[in-house]
Amino acid sequence: MKSNAILFWCLCAFFTVAAVMYSIWALVGSTTGVVTDPNWGPNIGHIEWVGTLTLGLCAVMFAFLGYYVGKSYQSQGGELPEDRLDANIDDGDPEVGHFSPWSWWPVILAGAASLIVLGVAIGAWIAVIGVVTLLIALVGWTYEYYRGYFAH
Numbered sequence: 001m002k003s004n005a006i007l008f009w010c011l012c013a014f015f016t017v018a019a020v021m022y023s024i025w026a027l028v029g030s031t032t033g034v035v036t037d038p039n040w041g042p043n044i045g046h047i048e049w050v051g052t053l054t055l056g057l058c059a060v061m062f063a064f065l066g067y068y069v070g071k072s073y074q075s076q077g078g079e080l081p082e083d084r085l086d087a088n089i090d091d092g093d094p095e096v097g098h099f100s101p102w103s104w105w106p107v108i109l110a111g112a113a114s115l116i117v118l119g120v121a122i123g124a125w126i127a128v129i130g131v132v133t134l135l136i137a138l139v140g141w142t143y144e145y146y147r148g149y150f151a152h
Contacts, residue, residue, distance in 0.1 A: 001073040001083060008066030015059035023052050105141035112137050 026048040081091035112134035119127025 001069055001076070001080060003083075005066050005070035005073055008062050008069060012059050012062035012066055015055050015062060019052055019055035019059060022055055023047055026052070100144060103141065103144060105137055105144060109134065109137040109141065 026046065081087040084091075112130050115130030115133060116127050117130075119125070119130050
């Protein structure tokens with residue numbers, strides 16, 4: 001993670017320099033005096049705000065990412081398995097939860113979401129059926145292990 005934080009800070013510095021150079025290039029303008037807009041005349045000595053703000057906000061985004069990843073690295077209390085050269089693939093494989101590969105509730109949930117989108121496009125009464133089906137599917141998927149063969 002430390003190398004990722006350094007990479008993000010380097011990208012922040014790059015986009016900062018690019019934004020400054022882009023602004024300077026726009027302020028200096030072209031030497032030919034090409035008219036870009038007949039109402040305003042040559043575009044010399046004006047900042048082109050779209051590109052400058054885009055590059056500046058890219059720098060801000062990478063600063064946020066670099067700061068977050070750097071703080072996460074400091075607070076984790078040691079090297080992660082992904083950062084060690086002698087680590088195996090299984091070292092960084094935590095238990096992420098329990099999943100139901102035989103469950104039909106996600107299929108019903110997807111169908112309900114499709115009915116809601118279809119209802120927005122065609123008619124509100126279809127969306128109402130979709131919302132009711134969505135609520136039933138959410139409750140069914142949430143309480144799937146409270147009844148039947150797999151009850152806790």
